[in-house]
Amino acid sequence: MFITKGFSALLVLLTAGVAALAQSTQPAPALAYQAIRTIDPQDPDFTDLTFLKAEFGAARVVLLGEPTHGEGNVFGAKIRLVRYLRQLGFTTVAFESGFYELSRAQQDLEAGKAPAACFEKSLFPIWSRSQEFQPMAGLVGPGKLKVAGFDPQFSGEYGEELVEDLQAFLRPEKGADAVPYDYLEEVMAVMGQHYTFSPAHEYSLFNLGIGKATKLLQRVAATSPARKARAEFWLQCLGSVNTLARDYAHNDPGAKGETGFKAKDSNVRDRLMAENLLWYLRQHPAEKVICWGATPHFAGSLAGLQSAELQAYRPMGFLLKAALPGQVYVLGTATAHGVYGNVYGPRKPVPAPAPGSLESQLDALGPEYLFVRMQQPALAATTASLFEYTPVAGNWTAVVDGLLFLKTVHPPTEATTEAPLTLRDSVRLSKTSGGPPAAAKRRVTVRAGGAAGAVGLSGRVLNEKTRAAVPFASVYLKKQGLGLVTNIKGEFELPRPAAADTLVATCLGFGARAVSVGSQTATGLTLLLPPQAYALAGVQVSGESLNPRKIMERVIKNLPKNYLQQDYNADVYARASSTNYDSLLYDVEYFSTYYDAQGYRSVGAAASRLEEVKWNQLPAKGTGWEDYHYGHSGYFAHFADLVDENPLFQARTLGKYTYSLGPIIEYEGRETLVVEFVARKKTRRTTGDYFDQGYTGKLYINHADYAVTRCEVEWARDTVRLNQLTRKYFARSGAAATSWHSIHRDYRIRQTITYQQQPDGHYFVNTTAQEWIEKHKNLATGQHMEKLSVLSLQFTNIRTAGVAVLPERPPVASMLLKDKPLHEEFWRTHQRPSAVVGADQLKASKQ
Numbered sequence: 001m002f003i004t005k006g007f008s009a010l011l012v013l014l015t016a017g018v019a020a021l022a023q024s025t026q027p028a029p030a031l032a033y034q035a036i037r038t039i040d041p042q043d044p045d046f047t048d049l050t051f052l053k054a055e056f057g058a059a060r061v062v063l064l065g066e067p068t069h070g071e072g073n074v075f076g077a078k079i080r081l082v083r084y085l086r087q088l089g090f091t092t093v094a095f096e097s098g099f100y101e102l103s104r105a106q107q108d109l110e111a112g113k114a115p116a117a118c119f120e121k122s123l124f125p126i127w128s129r130s131q132e133f134q135p136m137a138g139l140v141g142p143g144k145l146k147v148a149g150f151d152p153q154f155s156g157e158y159g160e161e162l163v164e165d166l167q168a169f170l171r172p173e174k175g176a177d178a179v180p181y182d183y184l185e186e187v188m189a190v191m192g193q194h195y196t197f198s199p200a201h202e203y204s205l206f207n208l209g210i211g212k213a214t215k216l217l218q219r220v221a222a223t224s225p226a227r228k229a230r231a232e233f234w235l236q237c238l239g240s241v242n243t244l245a246r247d248y249a250h251n252d253p254g255a256k257g258e259t260g261f262k263a264k265d266s267n268v269r270d271r272l273m274a275e276n277l278l279w280y281l282r283q284h285p286a287e288k289v290i291c292w293g294a295t296p297h298f299a300g301s302l303a304g305l306q307s308a309e310l311q312a313y314r315p316m317g318f319l320l321k322a323a324l325p326g327q328v329y330v331l332g333t334a335t336a337h338g339v340y341g342n343v344y345g346p347r348k349p350v351p352a353p354a355p356g357s358l359e360s361q362l363d364a365l366g367p368e369y370l371f372v373r374m375q376q377p378a379l380a381a382t383t384a385s386l387f388e389y390t391p392v393a394g395n396w397t398a399v400v401d402g403l404l405f406l407k408t409v410h411p412p413t414e415a416t417t418e419a420p421l422t423l424r425d426s427v428r429l430s431k432t433s434g435g436p437p438a439a440a441k442r443r444v445t446v447r448a449g450g451a452a453g454a455v456g457l458s459g460r461v462l463n464e465k466t467r468a469a470v471p472f473a474s475v476y477l478k479k480q481g482l483g484l485v486t487n488i489k490g491e492f493e494l495p496r497p498a499a500a501d502t503l504v505a506t507c508l509g510f511g512a513r514a515v516s517v518g519s520q521t522a523t524g525l526t527l528l529l530p531p532q533a534y535a536l537a538g539v540q541v542s543g544e545s546l547n548p549r550k551i552m553e554r555v556i557k558n559l560p561k562n563y564l565q566q567d568y569n570a571d572v573y574a575r576a577s578s579t580n581y582d583s584l585l586y587d588v589e590y591f592s593t594y595y596d597a598q599g600y601r602s603v604g605a606a607a608s609r610l611e612e613v614k615w616n617q618l619p620a621k622g623t624g625w626e627d628y629h630y631g632h633s634g635y636f637a638h639f640a641d642l643v644d645e646n647p648l649f650q651a652r653t654l655g656k657y658t659y660s661l662g663p664i665i666e667y668e669g670r671e672t673l674v675v676e677f678v679a680r681k682k683t684r685r686t687t688g689d690y691f692d693q694g695y696t697g698k699l700y701i702n703h704a705d706y707a708v709t710r711c712e713v714e715w716a717r718d719t720v721r722l723n724q725l726t727r728k729y730f731a732r733s734g735a736a737a738t739s740w741h742s743i744h745r746d747y748r749i750r751q752t753i754t755y756q757q758q759p760d761g762h763y764f765v766n767t768t769a770q771e772w773i774e775k776h777k778n779l780a781t782g783q784h785m786e787k788l789s790v791l792s793l794q795f796t797n798i799r800t801a802g803v804a805v806l807p808e809r810p811p812v813a814s815m816l817l818k819d820k821p822l823h824e825e826f827w828r829t830h831q832r833p834s835a836v837v838g839a840d841q842l843k844a845s846k847q
Contacts, residue, residue, distance in 0.1 A: 019373060031361055031378055036369035039406065053088060055402060059329040060281070060288050062090070063317055065295030065400070066333055068388050070340040072132040074333050077369070077404060078292065079135050079330070085290050086145060092284070093140065094148040096293030096554030097123045099276045100237050101158040102149030104165075106443060108245045109141045121157040122149065126342045127292075128156075130412035146287070148280050150316075152240040152272040154192035160685050162188060162241075164652070166213065166234060169227075173216050180209040185683045187245065193690060196255060197248035199728050200721040210242045228514065229283070236279045240272045248355045259842055263313035270297060270414035274319035281324075295400065296387045304380075332386050332400035336363035338409035340389075347399030347411055351389050358384035358396070362405045372403045400502045411598070457517060458493040459525030461486050461505050471579060473507035474832060477517070487584060496521065505529060548675045550657035554706040555699075556651050562707040563600035563643065564762040568803055570594040571797040572608065573832060576817075577617075578789040583788070586619035588817055591830070594795065595806040600644050607806035613820035614827050640768035640793050642711050642753055646688045648677065648697075649708075656686045664703065667710070671703040693718035707763050710754050717747035730779050746775040768793045 056062055062085060064078045082093060095102060101122035108118050115137035119128045127133045140147050149155070154162075163185040170176040187206045190198040214235065221231040247253065253265040266304045279291065291298065298317040302310045321328045336359045341347035353359035358379065362372065372379075374397050383393045386400065461473040477494060479501045486492045494503075498519055506512045508656060510529035517525075558605040574595045577587040590613040596606045643800030651825055662674035679686045679695035687695040697713030729740040748774050756766035772789040 007111040031365065031372060032376060033362070033365055033367075033405075034371040035367040036371055036404070039073060039080055039369055041076045041079035041083070043080065046087065049084045052081075052084065052371075055371075056085075056088070056329050058326060060171050060327040060747070061277075061291060061320060061324065061329070062289075063291040063293070063298040063328065063330045063561070064319075065293065065298045065331065065386075067295055067335075068340055068342070069126045069294060070342040070345065070411050071338075071406075071409040072130060072335070073406060073410055074335075075127070075130060075412060077333070077406065079133075081292055081404075082136070082139060082145070082292075086139070088288075090145075090288040090290050092146040092148055092278060092280075092287045092289045093136075094150050094280065094289050094291050095123055095127070096151050096273070096291075096297065097127075097149045098151055098153060098155035098159050099149045099240055100162050101154070101156045102147050103237075104158040104161070105149075106147050109147065112142070115140050118147075122147075122155065124155045126412075129415050130343045131415045132412050134415055142766055145290075148277075148289070150273045150276040150280070150291070151193065152244040152269060152276065154188065159192050160189070162237075164193075164685065166238075169230065169234065170213065170216050170220075173220065175212075176216060179212045179216070180205075182681050182683070184209050184213075185681065185685070188241065189684050189690065191241075191245060191248060194254070194725075195248070196252055197245055199724040200718075203246060203249035206245055207242060208504070209277040210238050213238060213652070217256060220445070232283070236276065240276055243268065243272055263309045266297075267314050270314060270316040271319060273297065273316040274323070277316075277320065280322055288814050291313065297398050298330050298332070299387075300330055300401070301398040304398055305392050306394040307392055309802055310392065315725065323613075329402070330400045331402045333403060333404045333406065334359055334362065334384070334386055335406045335409040336360065337407060339411055340409055342409045342515065343412045343414050350409060351385070352383065354383060354391060356383070357391065358382050359405075362403075365408060368407050370405050372398055372405060374403060379598060413495070456523065457495040457496045457521060457525070458491070458504070458523050459527060461490040461492065461507070461513075461527045461529060463510075464528035464530045469529075470507050470510065471584070473510075473529065474575070475505045475527070476832065478502040478504055478514075503527070548661040549654070551661070551673055551675055551701060551706070552654060552657075552659060554676075555701060555708060556649060556654065558706045559600060559643070559649065560691065562763050564800070566599050566800060567595070567597055567803045568599055568764075568798060568800045570596075570764070570795045570799070572793065573794045573796070576789070576791045578619075578787055580785060580787050584617050587616040589614045589616065589827075589832075590817060593804065593806070595804060597805075597808075606641075606644075607808045608815075609806050609810070610815055610817070610820070612823060612826050612830075614822060615815050615817075639755065640770070641765040642713065642751070643708055643755070643765070653686055662698070667700055670709070672709065673701040673703050675699045675701060687715060689715055691718045691722055692716065693720075707757070708755060709763070710752070712752050713750070715749040717744065717749070719744040719747055722747070726779065741780050742776040742778055744774070744776040746773060748773050763800050765795050767795070 034051055035048070037043075037045075062083060066074045066078070082090075105118040105122035109115060116134070117126075117342075118140075118247050119133075119137060122128075127136075142507075160527075163181050166184075167176075167179070167181045170179065183201070183205060187198065187201050190196065190201070197206075197285050216229045216239070217235050221228050221235065247268040251265065251268075253261060253269075256265060277289070277291070281287065281346070297315050299315045300317050300321050302313060302315070302318070305311065317328070317330050321330075335350055336353050338345050338350045340350060353363065361378075361382075362370065371530050376397070379397050380395045381393075382396060383391050384396050385391045386403075431699075461470045461475065462468065463470055470485075471486060471490055473486045473490065473492075475486060475494065477497055479497075479499075496519060497517060500516065500518045502514050503517045503525070504512060504514045505527040507529055510531055513527045513529050515525070515527065573589070574592065574593045575587075575589045578585040589635045591611045592608045593611060594606065594608045648657065657677045657679055660676045662676060665672050665674060676698050677696065679692075681687075683696065684690050689695075692715050694716035695713070696716075697711060699708055699712075700710035701707070702709050726740040726743055749770065751768065751770045753768045755763045755765045757763050770791045772787070774789075775784075775786045777784050
């Protein structure tokens with residue numbers, strides 16, 4: 001699992017010296033144990049746990065471990081222990097999650113924010129998205145436990161705000177403008193997403209930037225008593241991040257994979273975790289802390305274990321015990337049966353314990369749950385599997401102080417109730433490149449089914465201005481509801497209607513065209529579509545001039561008034577297609593039901609349910625790239641609405657763009673302000689995406705109410721950085737290697753969105769069109785690909801009464817477009833939307 005980075009692979013690598021001890025021929029001494037009545041986190045009776053008060057003694061820090069992050073009922077057992085420890089006077093729960101993120105979570109908890117929402121933005125999702133972990137939310141907040149983090153790694157959405165928060169803190173200081181905030185943010189964004197130091201950056205420059213910030217913070221800490229505590233936090237935070245960045249840059253532990261990673265590769269991270277927790281204890285001398293994380297990180301001395309690899313490892317727990325003698329207690333967990341696997345990962349059976357092993361002995365004792373004190377002679381020479389179920393022989397008495405045994409474990413389940421919604425703090429879906437399709441060279445002519453032997457109604461759809469073919473255009477007979485998609489040449493063929501009908505052609509980026517047809521209509525029709533760019537040609541221009549930034553301030557201020565702030569449903573028609581400029585690679589249409597919780601008041605809370613799918617052209621099998629569209633097209637409706645989703649429309653990012661005002665025009669009968677923007681920073685918190693070298697666009701704003709009625713934007717991907725990462729990670733066995741296999745020459749994403757005002761005055765997204773132009777080479781296959789992909793969506797039937805609540809994270813299988821049954825009657829009778837207005841059509845020719 002990416003979270004521990006060290007222990008997802010650590011114990012898989014144990015050498016032959018870690019094999020189980022030869023079985024002793026002498027009977028093992030009896031183990032002393034204490035039966036535990038229940039592990040139910042909601043059980044109010046702690047009578048069966050009272051013996052732990054003496055066991056923990058004078059400990060100021062109790063570390064609660066878990067074998068793999070993949071045991072759901074262990075989460076529940078640990079929560080029950082947290083509740084009991086609170087009764088013993090413990091005041092803080094510290095997690096193996098981001099040092100900065102949990103500090104922000106504590107701030108928001110003190111401000112009255114919902115605990116579940118704070119966890120969602122601060123903890124690694126293996127916990128925050130687990131149903132078994134949810135009771136923890138009731139234990140933190142004002143008057144309850146405080147929260148803290150000790151991991152130098154970034155773990156949640158709060159982490160994306162670190163540099164911005166730092167900049168705000170330093171702003172009053174002389175010399176603050178010399179800190180390269182943008183560069184720091186770029187580096188940390190890659191560290192947070194990929195657990196590596198990007199080869200596109202230089203550690204020396206990052207270190208220099210951290211050094212400038214550090215000098216300012218040291219001055220604040222020395223001269224400003226009111227700001228001293230926060231300055232010291234920032235000094236600890238930046239020092240920890242900088243050391244981790246140096247380790248990523250020089251050692252790159254995340255890229256080593258299961259075969260290359262060794263336990264000592266986690267030494268830097270463990271040292272930083274110990275230092276961060278010790279800093280917290282120094283800053284809060286009255287706090288008693290419960291730590292939540294993995295048993296391998298919490299382990300004490302490993303010197304007695306028969307593993308040269310583990311003996312070279314210095315876990316966090318070992319360092320804490322050395323720094324706080326007599327004040328640290330480590331409680332591990334063990335099991336003998338069941339299944340494990342984190343909330344998103346694969347499930348695996350717990351290996352059967354070997355005869356004579358610690359787990360085998362505990363299993364034979366009988367109780368479902370029990371506690372064992374590790375300071376027993378029998379445990380000075382035994383085999384145990386406390387670290388990711390890998391048996392290790394040796395003296396376990398100094399590794400953990402106590403052990404909670406569950407006879408059987410089960411994996412966590414994904415939370416069935418969503419965390420409370422957060423306001424306007426989301427990002428756009430990150431798009432990553434896929435491999436190329438097979439080099440299919442077939443020519444495609446699409447025909448709609450009709451009576452056998454019927455004379456066809458054929459023709460072509462052309463660009464009215466250039467007379468170039470318009471591929472992927474929708475052509476349909478209005479009365480019959482029978483339609484198709486044109487091929488790469490713009491060609492179509494339909495059954496000739498027996499009676500008078502209307503033939504309609506529409507396409508992304510073009511106006512519609514309709515002609516009357518009947519049984520006597522000649523074949524070989526030509527339908528000319530006006531490019532959408534010309535739809536605005538006749539508008540009236542006025543000479544008014546306004547401050548574009550002030551306009552954007554009004555847009556953001558008026559969002560709650562202009563856009564619905566409650567749950568709603570909509571019907572969505574979607575069409576996705578792709579071409580390699582020679583052949584149609586795929587073409588699919590589908591309908592879905594859309595649900596947006598709290599409407600435009602919240603972000604990231606949309607959901608959809610796939611209803612009907614019709615493949616006009618299936619992608620080639622076995623190419624790999626098609627799974628990207630198969631598996632995610634059903635989710636694109638969630639990210640189609642820039643006003644709802646993109647940082648451009650959030651007050652906190654207002655100053656991160658350069659704005660310019662175009663002419664005031666009449667658009668759709670309204671006086672409309674046209675504001676163009678360019679992102680100053682190329683970070684996720686500005687573009688809404690990773691690895692962008694440019695983010696530009698144009699906004700059409702109704703002058704009467706400052707509602708955005710149309711957006712035209714483009715993301716230009718940073719192919720230099722993408723290619724550097726590809727060359728670095730391709731052919732490595734690390735987890736990152738699976739994402740990096742394409743060398744790009746060009747990669748752009750264009751999107752056009754229109755909004756429509758409803759009778760009640762609120763605006764909703766009406767249409768959206770997304771276009772991807774990609775030119776890349778797949779290093780795995782050697783194939784070159786130039787590809788244009790288009791996805792258009794139209795939202796209809798907006799409804800706020802009787803809203804159907806849909807799960808935000810439905811089963812992936814339910815959203816896949818492939819292998820869905822075709823209901824021909826639905827597609828014969830259901831009218832497609834008459835027009836989907838999109839971005840300017842990319843020319844279907846190699847550029």
